[in-house]
Amino acid sequence: MKLELSEEQQMLKQTIKRFLENEIRPYAEEYTDQLIPKELAHELLKKLIPFGFIVGPFPEEAGGMNLDTISQGILYEELFRVFPGLGGIAFITQDTALSLYEDGNEEQINRFIPKLLSGDYIGCVAVTEPDVGSNPSDVKTRAILEDGRYRMNGQKIWISNGSISDLAIVLARTEKEAGKKSVSRFIVERSVSEYSTKDIKKLGLNAWPTSELFFDDISVPEENLLGETGEGLKSTLKAFERARCFVALYSIGISQASVDATIQYVKDRQQWGKPIGQHQMVQDMLAEMLTELDAARLLAYRGLYLIGKGVRCDTQTSMAKYYATEAGVKITSNAIQIHGGYGLSKEFPVERYFRDARMLTIPDGTSQIQKLIIARNSIGLAAFK
Ligand SMILES: Cc1cc2nc3c(=O)[nH]c(=O)nc-3n(C[C@H](O)[C@H](O)[C@H](O)COP(=O)(O)OP(=O)(O)OC[C@H]3O[C@@H](n4cnc5c(N)ncnc54)[C@H](O)[C@@H]3O)c2cc1C
Structure with missing residues (x-):
């Protein structure tokens, strides 16, 4: 594994930084703590796509x-640094498209992939339910086949992009009895199988909608079953392997923004007749922030490298997600500490970075679940089934 970026990758980094500063930063400043409207989300996705967002991984x-x-x-690290809310919308749409592309049949791919890759459709992945979080094999949402259509009943919660989504990949139970083999995935197109949504008010990442989804006896065409019946859980867990690296990058982007703001502040703010950056204990905090950020980045890019090689790497992506998101909470908290009282004021961005980073130790498997995966894969003994 090479630790330096190739020339093309360095150029990509510079190009995307410039584009985001010029074209996207103004929207990030307008929608810091308020939801990005759906129309604007489509418009901004269409600006991002030519650089490789959403379309990047596809042939x-x-x-x-x-x-x-x-x-x-x-690409995503830079977008998460500048506008984490928009980064979330793009990454979840990409993830929806990848799940569809990997498990969809030719007809499904032809029907849905162009809409997702053009930014015409925003996607979401609906697994979590009010009573089912860390254990997705327990999902209660039902999809029962009757006369060539699935009747779907149930509720999902904490669904990223939910309220602005045009298409959802839904994990639902196809058999009456419980069990891993009775769980399947469905492509639920909102214009055909109308589901309703309600946004959740939350601590951070407030530009990015996180929603409840309601399936009240909706009718889903039989041909929208994604993959084989009973294979839904396996495919969901496989998708987590990749997604966890992107959640790590999410935290890294936000952490980098808080480090950048802090470096500027320690040079500007004077106490005891010198910049606070010259006080040793401020340097101590800054050194911790920088080291943790670098360690998180190395773990995340190792995960991406292994994903690119196509090898199983759930241990490494769980390490990246666990470490980067926990480090993000510490780094952004230290950024507040170094800003003193001003760090807690809405006049400075660091209180928001902390609230945003705090959101990320929970989704795509909590830190506790990541640790259980790391330990299980390393010793061969599972603490959960
Ligand atoms: C910002 C955000 C975005 C999200 N986006 C999506 C999305 O797009 N789609 C989607 O389906 N879901 C999404 N989620 C939901 C997320 O995946 C769940 O919140 C997560 O899986 C945890 O489930 P829970 O909240 O029900 O907590 P619970 O599972 O109830 O866990 C509560 C506590 O118990 C601990 N715990 C649970 N089981 C164990 C165990 N076996 N051993 C040790 N500790 C355990 C957990 O670590 C946690 O601390 C999102 C959540 C957030 C916060």
């Missing part, structure tokens, strides 16, 4: 760009 014949996984990481 050219599918309308993609065939970008290597490290380049995909560079």
Whole structure:
């Protein structure tokens, strides 16, 4: 594994930084703590797509760009740094499209992938339910086949992009009895199988909708079953392996923004007749922030490298997600500490970075679940089934 970026990757980083500063930063400043309207979300996604967001991982014949996984990481890390809310919308739409592309049949791919890769459709992945979080094999949402259509009943919660989504990949139970083999995935197109949504008010990442989804006896065409019946849980867990690296990058982008703000502040703020950056204990905090950020980044890019090689790497992506999101909470908290009282004021961005980073130790498997995966894979003994 090479630890330096190739020339193309360095150029991509510079190009995307410039574009985000010029074209996207103004929207990030307008929608710091308020939801991005759906229309604007589509408009901004369409601006991002030519750089490789959403289309990056797909082959050219599918309308993609065939970008290597490290380049995909560079794009998202920069977007998460500048506008984490928009980054979430793009990454979840990409993840929805990837799940569909990997498990969909030709007809499904032809029908849905162009809409997702063009930014015409915003996607979401609906697994979590009010009573089912860390153990997705317990999902209660039902999809029962009757006369060539699935009747779907149930509720999902904490669904990223939910209220602005046009299409959801839904994990639901196809058999009456419980069990891993009775769980399947469905492509639920909102214009055909109308589901309703309600946004959740939350601590951070407030530009990005997180929603409840309600399936009240909706009718889903039989041909929208994604993959084989009973294979839904396996495919969901497989998708987590990749997604966890992107959640790590999410935290890294936010942490980098808080480090940048802090470096500027320690040079500007004077106490005891010198910049606070010259006080040793401030340097101590800053050194911790910088080291943790670098360690998180190395773990995330190792995960991306392994994903690119196509090898199983759930241990490494769990390490990246666990470490980067916990480090993000510490780094952004230290950024507040170094800003003193001003760090807690809404006049400075660091209190928001802390609230945003705090959101990320929970989704795609909590830190506790990541640790259980790391330990299980390393010793061969599972603490959960
Ligand atoms: C910002 C955000 C975005 C999200 N986006 C999505 C999305 O797009 N789609 C989606 O389906 N879901 C999404 N989620 C939901 C997320 O995946 C769940 O919140 C997560 O899986 C945890 O489930 P829970 O909240 O029900 O907590 P619970 O499972 O109830 O866990 C509560 C506590 O118990 C601990 N715990 C649970 N089981 C164990 C165990 N076996 N051993 C040790 N400790 C355990 C947990 O670590 C946690 O501390 C999102 C959540 C957030 C916060």
